[in-house]
Amino acid sequence: DTSVPPRSPLSTAAGECLVFGILASDILRFTPAMTGPEICGHVDVKVPSKGRKFGQWKAWRRQWCIVRYGHGSTLQLVLGSGHNNPTSCIDIPYNAIICRSESRSRQFAFGVYSSSSVRQPIVFLAARSETEAQQWMLRIRNLISPPKIPVEAGKFSVSLIDNAHSRIAGLAGLFGTMSVGLTGITINDPVTGQIRMHWRWSQVNGITLRLTSVAEDVNHILVLHTSSEFSCGEGLLELFCLEGVALMAHLSLYQNKPSHRLTTSPLPPIPHHPLLAFRRLSRSEGDLRRWLPLPDANFHLRTQSVSRTRVSHDKVATSLVTAGLGLMLTTPGCSEPDSLHDYQCLDTLWPDDFDTLSDLPDIRRYQNNARRESGVSIASGIYEEIEEQPNSNGEDLT
Incomplete structure (x- = not known):
């Protein structure tokens, strides 16, 4: 046998032929006397035995094998000693299963099994290499169910x-x-x-x-x-x-x-409350020293010269949102110098003159033990308690 690449076209007197496997004699050929293709070549065969006393299977024997379409819903496995000398024929159902099997004497054996719940072997075949065995299995499978x-x-x-x-x-x-x-x-x-x-x-x-x-x-x-x-x-x-x-x-x-x-990892559970999804981003609480309850209507801030300047809620909200974004975009503990500088500039939003604060309308004085929160924390959705800090005169700052 001569090694020939698989699926190489050959020109013969019988018509158009295709090389089946590794062996040159193993070809997929079409003849006028057949309704479909047939597979033929030399292969080791182990067939069942009906009258043997010491086993249900005959010994391995190298034979000429032909697999072709039969009558009804079966394939025919024709065995013989040569091309024109068939000795036996085995029917293979169209729902048969072809898979590799283990043999002590044949390394590349495969079997044809019934598709019942208890798979019964119909016949065993063996090739000289894994490639040759897989080519035989592929051709038989294609005869049973042609790929679409x-x-x-x-x-x-x-x-x-x-x-x-x-x-x-x-x-x-x-x-x-x-x-x-x-x-x-x-x-x-x-x-x-x-x-x-x-x-x-x-x-x-x-x-x-x-x-x-x-x-x-x-x-x-x-x-x-x-x-x-x-x-x-x-x-x-x-x-x-x-x-x-x-x-x-x-x-x-x-x-x-x-x-x-990541594509197979489960998604994290959705928190019951939206605020639980955010980390607590806290800075030095001493930097936020005041919180002023703003009335519903616009109010006036009096400067040291007792001049009034109208301040709208929009400006206050813009300042609070800017400060809140600064908190969220930096790491806890205020580890970034630029952000720390911006954060410390919050003091400039409110006048430092205590007399000016006393002129604001509707500003209540809170007890020393009252709970106080920062305006920036409220804007960012995070609530913080602010410790009371006495001023230089010993009075609590409200």
């Missing part, structure tokens, strides 16, 4: 290499079109497009290319390391992909992005 959705750019056709970890997780026979996104890895059905499996990034610890001694399988097998969040815990899942290097590079782009962790 093409593989787009940025997506990859993959097939699971079944092991004990995948069987416990119920993933036996998984295959499809893989796509990678910020939320995780998704495998879709190539016939219906429905999602067959989705793994979140939190369920994946890492992805590597498996080293192999078979030259045909180099860079075709990826190992997915599952984390403790996986349904069956930590373990290894092996995926076959002819574009293994490109898929590995594509997975690395998303796996190394820190943003995929």
